[in-house]
Amino acid sequence: MLEPNGPLPPEIYWRRRALAIGVAVVALVLVVWLIVSLTSSDDPDATATGASATLTPTPTTTYRPDASSNPGPDAQASGGGGGGGAAAGSTTTTTTASGSSTPAAPGQCSDQSLAVKASPDQPTYQAGQEPKFTIVVTNIGTSACSRDLGSGLQQVLVYTLENQRLWSNIDCFPATAADVRNLAPGQQAPFTVTWSATTSEPGCTAPRNPVGAGAYSVVGQLGELRSSPETFNIA
Template identity: 40%
Template sequence: MLALGVAVVVIGIIAVIVMVVVMNSTSSEQPTANETADQNAQAAPPTPLPGENPEVKTPIQPPAQQAPPPTATPTAAVVPPPILQEGDDCPDSTLAVKGITNEPQYVVGDQPKFTMVVTNIGLVACQRDVGAAVLAAYVYTLENQRLWSNLDCAPSNETLIKTFQPGEQVTTEVTWTGMGSAPNCPLPRQPIGPGMYNLVVQLGNLRSAPVPFILADPAAAPPPADANGAPHLPQPGPVG
């Protein structure tokens, strides 16, 4: 009996040892739930960053426009015009010049009469030289080619200091012989043929607006007549 009891105890111990060994081997072969989750997380590919996956379209943000800093705009100093005292010389800004033809149309061979007008358009009486040395009439083609001036062949040193009241005018008349001319009056002078031309009056740097007039062919235009029907004759005056 003693021997039988010892054998049963030994068999029981061996059975316990076998069970422990089997359980340890099973636990080492099959991972736990936490281990399985960790392994799955490590095995899954990482989430691509924006721009790494060509299938994922990342919106393109336009670069911010860098506006240049505002710069200060220089302001030009406004210089008030000089105060004009009565009796001072008339500046160009207070005068106006214009030309007047006595007829809108002439015939080649006529001697057109031109009137030069200078007007004080300012508010104060002032004075200015309007003598024959500085006041001139010019004839130009429509293409602005200079043909004649009253100072070319009849230059003058005459000065005429005129005191202009506001709105006052000074008029001077000259007669054109219909011949071309140039400074210092080179010869020979050629007659100006039929066509349309401009009269321009100049005082110093002041120039009038062009006044058009016509020179007609004598065979094509009847002689002009005055109000009484008499043939019009040129008026005497300075010629050039």
């Protein structure tokens, strides 16, 4: 039965049999591969993504001169002139990132792995009150990383609603010690800053004048990351 019979030479029939066997083996391999692929795609362990990391706040740090003491306008970082008079409530902010961020060193949090949010501690302040802001830096990445969060690298800026820059916390206090933080995925690092409600400019050389009643916005910045503005009022 195995010996080929026919008008052609035997080697022709053997070649045909070898070709048929080869095709059958390839088809079998493809079928096995397809079954394994379908089985893997149905495996919940293979397709399930990690659960969202729970945001874990760390104790709030208040080491800037504006937050730790209130020695007066000349000892606090502030920014430029009065604002509009429209009432404005606190708004929800989102974090935006610049497209030209510098690549981070190994183990360092990149701008893309962080979110920054700045919020006033109340929607309206009376004349003479010093507004306080909370800045929260969150690791929104999927792995732990470290970042220098020293106050000299974090800016808190106040603007009028017409986008006129009034104050920054580093105008009068630009140099501070490093504060390297190791942040797990979802971990938050909050900071507080107090504003003397006076104006300032980079270098702190211009006169610092009290701002008037009106609506203002606060923005947080870390490196090339800037938070969305949140509004507040001075009555």
